[in-house]
Amino acid sequence: MQKTRPFHRRKILLIFAICMLALVFLIGRLAYLMIGKSEYYASLAEDLHERERSIKAARGRILDRNGTVLADNQTVCTVSVVHSQITDAETVIKVLSEVLGMEEETVRTRVEKVSSMERIKSNVDKETGDLIRSYGLDGVKVDEDYRRYYPFGSMASKVLGFTGADNQGIIGLEVRYEEVLSGTPGTILTLTDARGIEIEDTAETRVEPIAGDDLIISLDYNIQQYVEQAAYNVLEEKQADSVSILVMNPQNGEIYAMTNVPEFDLNDPYTLTEMFLEITYGDEASDEAEDGFLESAAAALTGDELQNALNQMWRNGCINDTYEPGSTFKIITAAAGLEEGVVTLDDTFYCPGYKLVDDRRIRCHKTAGHGSETFLEAAQNSCNPVFIEVGLRLGVDNYYKYFNQFGLNVKTGIDLPGEAATIMHQKENVGQVELATISFGQSFQITPIQLITTVSSIINGGTRVTPHFGVQAKARDGTLLEVYQYGEGERILSEETSETMRYLLEQVVDGGSGKNAYIEGYRIGGKTATSETLPRGQGKYISSFIGFAPADDPQVICLCVINNPQGTYYGGTIAAPVVKEIFENILPYLGIEKTETVASAEE
16 A cells, blocks of 8 residues: 555646646736737727717818809718617607608517617708607617708709718719718717616717818809700700700810709709600600609609619710711811811812712712812811811821821710710721711711810810819818819820811801801801711701800810700701800800900801
């Protein structure tokens, strides 16, 4: 028996040593957790007992060039419930359904849902939020945030764009300048017990939101008003599908106005407007429209069909859509021909009413022909055969050289999302017939913004401009944060050719096809166009006119495009007077004075 004692003693010592090691390890581990990882576990404990609610940041405003606020914020409330804190569910359901005007079952489903926080309704006006708060309902939270508000409703809707429920930009400038406008959200932190119930008499921890910065744009509220009024007038008068009008400074690319009527209500962007429905479904409605056909058609749209209709209503035709420009594109052919030296203003031509190109007879709009005429007179007459001849003299290689040189093969770079590109033949596929039709603006498509930008560059002395809205970013207190730079564009044309083009286009208005844009006392230049939409043969046309003033030193340029007008559809007859009306309003407003003596346009 005594021989075994040393063995037992060693065994006891071994067990003791193991226990001591374990104790040292546990003490070390505890020290590590309490000291080394104290911040980590304290953070976990805080997370377990803290409830976080987001505070939306006030979105930056959008202001026009004169400081008129075009997009602002309204204080609204978000009503939510915390399931674990509700002590009288039936009262909560009854009050919220009545005050918020919601179905009781909808409110019940959300109140009874077991979650840390359930949103009942957002974008509730402040008065309603204050009323709910006054009931003192356990578990009901009313947090104030912001909703985007547009003081002028539908004005410039497709330019400004709008925001979604999360206050992020959806279309237009709202999405393009999201980083400037959005700001940084804040938070509210409250302490809760193990059951998730807020602990009374504990202060909230608030991290205040940082408001977004203001965006100053080149758009002019007054000019935009003039333009939209003129657009709606011709839309209704001609029962057109749409009217797009652009007004821009051709010297620097600043856009003063852009409209695509019918516009939509920025404060209610998800409701199809009556005018949009009438244009889109009017043919189907016929006489039934008075019996609520349009309302029922709108109600029948769901899912993808509704979203497609909304996308169409929101579409900005000035930048998103391409069209055959027709005779306004003769400006590009003339500029290229003059710059290359294949034609002068005094060159003479003969127009029999058509021109044979290969085996094709391409007609002039005047089927009897214009007879003998100079190039200047051909421009005044908008004579297709003469411009075909200039295009053929240039040849495919030269024509495409100038097409690229003028920037028509790339997007303009306008600061709006969704700009479409020019749709043009591949050079290797262009024969004499294709070149002929391109020369007078058919068989290819461009956007209105591309056309007005290119013409601006041709008449401003020959420098390419970047069309844009963004001018400055400012803090809410007016501190200047950034001035947007667009750089000096490349020279695309000589000053001499630019001067000649200004003279030529002034003659078009002074006594040619653009005479309906003539304003006594002002020097106006411009070009008319009438093109048939694709597929041809349906009797649908696009009428347009592009004009600028003063002709000798252009400070403003305007393009009007009327899509599918009914009745008379010639650009010189219906589009030129629209630009005339706009200029009569905005030229004095812009401080552009009349000249002392200007010859009257021929009647």
